[in-house]
Amino acid sequence: MDRKILFFKKLLVFVIMVIALNALLNIVYNRRMYYFRLSRQQDEQFEACPDSIRYLMLGNSHNRVDPAILGPGFSYIMPKEVYAQTYYKLKYILEKTNKRPQNILLSIDPVNFSPRAENELSFDGYWRKYLDYFEIARESNDPGYLLNWLSGNFFSYAGNYRYVLMSLQFRNADMQVVKNGYIPARDYRNFAKERNREALGFEIATVYLSSYGRNPVLGETKYYLKILSLCKQYRIRLILLRMPMSDEYLKYAHRMVDLEKLDRAIVTLTRDHCNNFLLFDYRNEFHGKPGYFFNADHVNPAGAAIISTKIKEELGKKQ
Amino acid sequence: MLFNSIGYLVFLPAVVLLYYLVPFRFRWMILLAASYFFYLLWRAEFVLVLMGATLVSYYAAVRMGKIPDKKQRLKYLLITLAVNLGMLVFFKYLVFFTDLVNQFAGIAGKRPVIPWMGILVPAGISFYTFQTIGYTIDVYRGVVKPEKNIGIYALFVSFFPLVLAGPIERGRRLIPQFHAEHSFDPQLFTSGLRLILWGMFKKVAIADRLSMFVDPVFSNIGYFHGPEIAIAIVLKMMEVYADFSGYTDIAIGSARLMGFRLSPNFNRPFSARSIAEFWSRWHISLTSWLRDYVYFSLPFTFRGRKVNWRMNLNLVIVFVLVGFWHGPYWNFIIFGLFQGTFMVIANVFRPLMTRFNRVTGLDSAPRLLQGLNITATFLLICSTAFFFGPHPLHDSFYMILNLADFSQTGHAILLPLLKNGDLLLGIVLVLFMLWFEYLVAMKSLASKFLCKPVIIRYAAYLFMVMFLLAFGVFSSQKFFYFQF
Numbered sequence: 180m181d182r183k184i185l186f187f188k189k190l191l192v193f194v195i196m197v198i199a200l201n202a203l204l205n206i207v208y209n210r211r212m213y214y215f216r217l218s219r220q221q222d223e224q225f226e227a228c229p230d231s232i233r234y235l236m237l238g239n240s241h242n243r244v245d246p247a248i249l250g251p252g253f254s255y256i257m258p259k260e261v262y263a264q265t266y267y268k269l270k271y272i273l274e275k276t277n278k279r280p281q282n283i284l285l286s287i288d289p290v291n292f293s294p295r296a297e298n299e300l301s302f303d304g305y306w307r308k309y310l311d312y313f314e315i316a317r318e319s320n321d322p323g324y325l326l327n328w329l330s331g332n333f334f335s336y337a338g339n340y341r342y343v344l345m346s347l348q349f350r351n352a353d354m355q356v357v358k359n360g361y362i363p364a365r366d367y368r369n370f371a372k373e374r375n376r377e378a379l380g381f382e383i384a385t386v387y388l389s390s391y392g393r394n395p396v397l398g399e400t401k402y403y404l405k406i407l408s409l410c411k412q413y414r415i416r417l418i419l420l421r422m423p424m425s426d427e428y429l430k431y432a433h434r435m436v437d438l439e440k441l442d443r444a445i446v447t448l449t450r451d452h453c454n455n456f457l458l459f460d461y462r463n464e465f466h467g468k469p470g471y472f473f474n475a476d477h478v479n480p481a482g483a484a485i486i487s488t489k490i491k492e493e494l495g496k497k498q
Numbered sequence: 499m500l501f502n503s504i505g506y507l508v509f510l511p512a513v514v515l516l517y518y519l520v521p522f523r524f525r526w527m528i529l530l531a532a533s534y535f536f537y538l539l540w541r542a543e544f545v546l547v548l549m550g551a552t553l554v555s556y557y558a559a560v561r562m563g564k565i566p567d568k569k570q571r572l573k574y575l576l577i578t579l580a581v582n583l584g585m586l587v588f589f590k591y592l593v594f595f596t597d598l599v600n601q602f603a604g605i606a607g608k609r610p611v612i613p614w615m616g617i618l619v620p621a622g623i624s625f626y627t628f629q630t631i632g633y634t635i636d637v638y639r640g641v642v643k644p645e646k647n648i649g650i651y652a653l654f655v656s657f658f659p660l661v662l663a664g665p666i667e668r669g670r671r672l673i674p675q676f677h678a679e680h681s682f683d684p685q686l687f688t689s690g691l692r693l694i695l696w697g698m699f700k701k702v703a704i705a706d707r708l709s710m711f712v713d714p715v716f717s718n719i720g721y722f723h724g725p726e727i728a729i730a731i732v733l734k735m736m737e738v739y740a741d742f743s744g745y746t747d748i749a750i751g752s753a754r755l756m757g758f759r760l761s762p763n764f765n766r767p768f769s770a771r772s773i774a775e776f777w778s779r780w781h782i783s784l785t786s787w788l789r790d791y792v793y794f795s796l797p798f799t800f801r802g803r804k805v806n807w808r809m810n811l812n813l814v815i816v817f818v819l820v821g822f823w824h825g826p827y828w829n830f831i832i833f834g835l836f837q838g839t840f841m842v843i844a845n846v847f848r849p850l851m852t853r854f855n856r857v858t859g860l861d862s863a864p865r866l867l868q869g870l871n872i873t874a875t876f877l878l879i880c881s882t883a884f885f886f887g888p889h890p891l892h893d894s895f896y897m898i899l900n901l902a903d904f905s906q907t908g909h910a911i912l913l914p915l916l917k918n919g920d921l922l923l924g925i926v927l928v929l930f931m932l933w934f935e936y937l938v939a940m941k942s943l944a945s946k947f948l949c950k951p952v953i954i955r956y957a958a959y960l961f962m963v964m965f966l967l968a969f970g971v972f973s974s975q976k977f978f979y980f981q982f
Contacts, residue, residue, distance in 0.1 A: 186684035193956055197963055204964070326504050330972065338972045341919060381721065389714045435718065 201334065208336035209304045213346040214258060218305050220357040221255060225278070228253050228359065234418075235272075235280035236360075237265050241422045242286040243478050246359040248487035249494075252282075254361035259301045262291060262402035267309040269406060273413055283410060284418045284490070287449075288462075289432075289441040290387040292399050300324070303331030318401075364483040370425060370472035380427025383475040388435045400448060407453040417456040419449065420490070423464045423482060428475040459493055461486055499539045501748040502701050509536065513658075514755045522679045529653055529676075529756070536658040537621070544620035547585060552655045554581045555630035556648055559637040563644035575638040582627045589619050594826030622662040624823060626655050628787055633669035635791050642670040650676045657758075659749040663742070665763045665783035672758070680757025690754030692944075695962055697747030702970035704931055705741035707924040708733045710971070719893045723903045731883050731897070736928045738886070739767065742781070766935050771871035773840045776879060777820075784823065788816050810845060814838035825888055832894075833885035840878055923969065 209215055234252030236244050239260040246252035255268065265285070272278050300306065312328035330337050356363055373379055410417050421442075424432070432438055449456055464486065465471040471482030478486060499505045513532040517525055538545055558578035562571040587595075603609065633654070636642045645651040654673050655661075715722050715730035722730070746763040753760045763783050770776035777785045796812040814835065821834020844851075855861040860870070884894045937943040947955065 182684060183682055186687070189952070193959065196956065196960055200960065200964060201967065204968075322505065323503065326972065329504060334967060337967045338970050340968050343968070344919070385714045385718060385721070389718050431721070434721070 205304075205333060205335050208339070208343070211346055211350075212304070212335075212339075212342055213349045213352065214302060214342065215305055216354055217357060217362055218257060220354050221360040221362070224357065224360050225253060225255060228278070230277045230279060232278055232280040234282050234284055236284045237269060238286045239291075240477060241288065242284065242420060243364045243422070243483035243486070244284055244420070244490055245361050245363075245483055245487040247361065248484060249491050253359050256362070257302065257305070259299070261299050262399060262406060263300065263315060264306055264310065266402040266405045266409070267306075267311065269409055271309045273409060279413070280415055282416045282418055284420060285406070286422050287419045287445055287458075288421060288424075289391070289436060289438060289445075292403065292441070292445060293388060293391055294399070300327050303327045304335030307331035364478055364480045365473045366480050368473060369470060369479065370474055371470040373474075376425070376427045376469060376475070380425055380429075380475040381431045383428050384431035384435055387476075388432055391436045403448070404452055407449065410455070411453060414455075417449075417453055418490075418494075419456055419458045421458075421460040421462040423461050423471070423478055423486065425469055425472050425475045426466060427469075429462070457497065459490060461489065464489070499536055501745060501752075502698060505539075510752055510755070517756050518682055526647075526650055526653055526676055529657065530649055533653060533656040533658040533661060537656060537661055540621045540662075541618070547589070547620045547623065548626060548656055548661075549652075551582055551585060551627055551630050552652045554578055555634050555655075556645070556651045559634050559644035559651075560646065562634070562637050568638070568640070571638050575634055578634045579631060582631050586623060586627045589623055591826045625664045625666055626661055628666045628784070630655055632666065632787055632791055636669055642673075645669070645673050657753075659752040660760060663745055663749070664781075665746060665749070665761045666787050667761060667783070671761065675758050683757060686754050686757060690751040693747045693751030693754065695959070695966070697744040697749075697751060698970075699962065699966050700740040700744030700747065700931060702972065703966060704924065704927045705737050705744060706971035707920055707927070708737035708740070711921055711924070712737050716887060716889055716893070719889070719896055723900050725904070727897050727901055731880050733924070733928075734886070735880055735883050739764070740928070740931060766932075766939055768876055768932060769872060769936070770875050771868060772844055772875055773837060773878060774844065776875055777837070784820070788820060792816055792819060806845070810842040813841050813845075817841070824886075827888050828891045829885040829887060829889065829894055832891075833882050836882040836885070840882075927969075
């Protein structure tokens, strides 16, 4: 009997040690993770910005539209953001704050609708304040999403060693560069100087588009439709963007999926559910100009400035 | 419910706690209820198939137990074989056979004869039907007495640690354990926890990480060439091993928490010196099942020149069955055919190889010879891995035909892959896994570790848990062998 009691005591001590160490790592990660520091900066600036927002940029890191160029607005993009996250963030803004955007700029690319994107919820330590994981689990009939709630609250660092390394690399990064929520496009590399551009384009196309399989149909549309529905409800104009992609990425993307077919499907879907939208297509804007890219699928500051200016001009013409 | 899910982390402790709290005579009921609940979560209607397999084999075994004459017992054995194999064929192989008939009809210029049927395969059917068949054959042979308690027998078929992907247990080993009273054994309990942790590590940190590279290659094989294909093939074998042996470790560990000892399923297969040895180390419960219930049942004699020919033919038949067991695809059949053929070649050339080793002096350098044999076996296994998976058959041939194609290295796809921390980490962890399992098996690491002070053991466990959390891939990927 004594042996058993001793065993349970030891087990209890071990469990307490695991819980304590886990809590410590969770707190440190939430405070120091590079993207979380950026997002806190964004959140503070969002609180301080006027209630009426002319242009609100949402979506993932492809959407590098600079409000300083475009005009009065706010960039609330987050790297790796998927439409489920965009929807809940927008819902939060509209229902729990006094902010009222007039236009929302959202990037639409086949990657946003890929079957892979369906299951991708990242940075849950940040998203837990927006996302209703129980609703997502219920609607998708997949209790696995509750894991995201759990990890967001208690295991934020779990599986994210790469972001730990990244945060160490950027531990002294200047957080003041975030203006109107805009996280400047990365410029510590230039795609034009990469020796293996072909391979990098191929790699990104494979990662993003391989989940479409041989007969591509749009995978994730549920939350996109919910975004459209929110925009309709709050009379917000949607400005959809096809952001520039490198030639190398597009070469393999075209081989992997029928991009035109997917584009048509996205436009049809949007038209069927939204009557107030604009579509700006800059996908081939930097054809033959790798110097405007940070990597195969992200523009650099110079590229972002050009696109922001072009959007401003287009919007000027429309008004 | 997956072993690597939060649900299981709640389910398992709850079952273990209940198991020890209730009086002994109710324990099997708790386990049976938990096992059916565990299975129900996959798909409620699958339970009917599980119950069907259980009832038929139970009834047949009980009837056989009452008949002393072996010949008269045969009809009950045939009934249970027909029902269980019939279910297996219906759910798992019917689509394959109807496709085959339709393809022949197409060749003859006719329209498809049989309409396509979408049939869902009940989870774990390949495992529990083999378990019930093995049990009824044992009863038929008089090796085990039939289990009278239908609840205990149902638990034997549906026991939650093994119902989805084995190990395929024998009645004579597991059923007596359900009758025995297990008092809480701290040592066995700790060893169970250690195995679960190690299994999780293999699944979450290694297998799921490797799948991030292997899956895109296999799903877009047309874009890849020599070096990438070679790397993907080697990594796929490692992924499958980490995945399935990880699953088995969690299953065995879970059972140990309640005092049950399941059969081992793996024994460092990549240290095998021949294909035959590889299969005595890989998915042991399946290969030993096929050996005992199929291979030894096939007609052959041990005398004369003709004997070897028949034995070798039987070997090929068994391994084609091994392949076909994995799935209703030509890929798996060819995979099995290669394995069997390699073994036959090894049998035929064994005297020649022995002479070669003597002439070249290799037999006087046993370590070198062992290293060469291990390498050759690993390469042979990898060479058949092109066919190990449900991908289209032409993809397998594409991989083989393009394996020597280095013309596309201008793309240097390998470089960005190697720069990617995840792939490098995956490779390092694979090497660590192989090294660690070598230490455990050869240097008695586990017993040495248990002699260390508690603080060192705690630090090691804590490090393992934290490493798993920090470096795991938490996207609830299914276990590879669930598809079988």
